[in-house]
Amino acid sequence: MPSAAAELVFDEATKVYPGREGAAVDHLSLTVPAGEICVLVGPSGGGKTTALKLVNRLIPLTGGDIRIDGTSILDHDLVELRRSIGYVIQQVGLFPHMTIEANIGTVPKLLGRDRKWIRRRVAELLELVGLDPDKDRKRFPAELSGGQRQRVGLARALAANPSLMLMDEPFGAIDPIVRARLQDEFLRLQHELRKTVVFVTHDIDEAIKLGDRIAILREGGRLAQYDTPQRILEQPVDDFVADFVGRDRALKALSLRTLGDLEPTSAAGDGLPRLPAETNLRDALAVLIAEHREALVVVGADGRALGVVKREDLLR
């Protein structure tokens, strides 16, 4: 079973819907390196979901090519291609008539894995996505909350250990608090699993938080910019990208770095706010503003002070 992450290449990929004016995806070319998260983001009508569905051929390509590890998706057997790619959608699409276990075990079963293997894999995955293997295995989707259902959706997509994951606004229908938690857990998982992921969202903050790279698509499915979050925020190529990213892009850029990335000085820190080293600079700045302070103490994982950081250090 393929387990290593795959490199994904869009090569002039184009989709024109018959009877509709203009392309939905227009000569899209970009490379997602193996093991990275690429977030497709843009306004509605930007063709991001279309671009995603071109990969597992839920929507057929009109022109150009898409290659996974150098092999064109058109050279794969359709069914085998889809079984080898993890697919997660916003509405989750769990099978209502199957238990959680049966849902997660769907693709392994199609691939002919034996029952014992599937049981073990399901338990492993449920644990991985933060559900209780004993309690939740025999439940039906209708018994779960929205957040839990999406965890199962993620586990189901991971079941056959795909080398590529396609995720279409997976957290879009979930309330902000649970969404933030799922995003954090997703990043933790990705740190462990190192899959190649294509992730669609319309939420630029989500894109910045999750993406190793961000592809911003503009109306008509044309690629506006494909870069790391840092460069998107700091050097938007044009007004469209700058607008899309928002006026607060300087602030957003702060959220990409943490206090631990700075070099604290060993000045006296008595009475100053104390923040852990993994706090991002945006949150640290917010604390300084709220408490009317000019500096703060960075605290290491062991609780010892690492030193003092001044307000202007954050903004440098």
Add this chain to the structure above:
Amino acid sequence: MTGWLLAGGPVIPNFGRPSACLKRNGWFCTDWMGKHWGDTLQPALVQHIELTLVAVGIGFAIAFLLALVGFRWRIFDAPLGGLTDLLYAIPSIALFQLLVPLTGLTVTTVEIALTSYTLFILYRNILSGLRSVPDEVLESARGMGFTRLQTFVRVELPLAAPAILAGVRIATVATISIATVAAFLIQYGLGAPIFDAIETPDLFKTELLASGGLAILLALTADGLLAVVQRAVTPWNRLR
């Protein structure tokens, strides 16, 4: 009446030595019910069950095939639905008689008519069940690499089960009811003692109540049993 001419005339029940209850034509003469359970009521009940099982069984097979055609090729849906509509709209007493020149005064005639009535309900329910699968479920099935056949067998069919079983339930109960009209044609099923009772001068009340009651009881039992089956095979549906 004509119906009885066709059916070969009423069977005048042999009262023997009538009880007081029978003499005043009471509604609930247990002595008659007990005495004629074996020669009248029980055989009629068995025949009735048989009529129903065969009609619903064959009706289901035909309706399922038709629904598959209507599901796979949408253009056939309207004509097939219209056909089952039309069959349903033909009154049962007419349909029974219309079939007589073809299949005679036989159980087959009755079964053909009863089967044709089940199609209306079964076709609609099977089709709407198959179409009720949410888009996102179908999309994730496709995305996971289900073939068309796998999607049908593992997703569409089980998710249609509640609607299909609901259709079987309604069709069964309706057939039990309509099958009583069959006695207009031949002495068969629970309709026979019902017609017999109505045709007896002054109305044979005990026989009417006993046989009519059995028909109602049979329908309610079938309804209840199928409700249990419905719940048992669709555990995911119980949660709401």
Add this chain to the structure above:
Amino acid sequence: MVASTFVEAFRFMPNHFSLLLEKAGETAELAFTALAIALVIALPLGLWLGHKHRGLLLALGISSVGRSLPSVALIGLGIGILGVGFWNNTVALVVLAIPPVLTNTYFAVEGVDPDAVEAARGMGLTETQILTRVELPLGLPLLLAGLRIAAVFVIATATIAGIFGGGGLGDIMARQVTYGLGGVFAAALWVAGLALLTAAALGVAQRAASRRMTPRT
């Protein structure tokens, strides 16, 4: 043989047109009287129970029992109690028509989007206003769909009354000796026509009611 019955039936129609018309009128009178009485009884009850979201088991139970009643036995029972004629058949048909009308009304109102009802309550509509201005219009398509099923069912069943001297097109169908198989078939076609026409009329009303609610784009 089938073809000849067909020919006979279509010859029967012009030859006995006034008879068919008269009998169709009787069937329609019987069926629509029964439907109207059933509506008067079941509609308010269904609306009220549906509005209160109460009596689910009652509604389901009534529909089960209603479906289980064999029309033949019921008409026989009517004869036993009321004697032969229009009213025994009407009563039997009313009893058969109440369950579908009641259950469909109940589920039509019960199934109305609770958000719309809550919004109406929040805007200060009285319970009666909620029922008449929100739940009834929103549930109307489903209600009419149920009425359509009930109407077709009652018209078809009304013909059984013919066997027992209730008149109507069933009368022709029950007298093959007098009218021939062609006459039986002709009457059957008229009944089917009557049922389908009624269904079509209610179908038009149903579509009009649901079109009002779909946003025009």
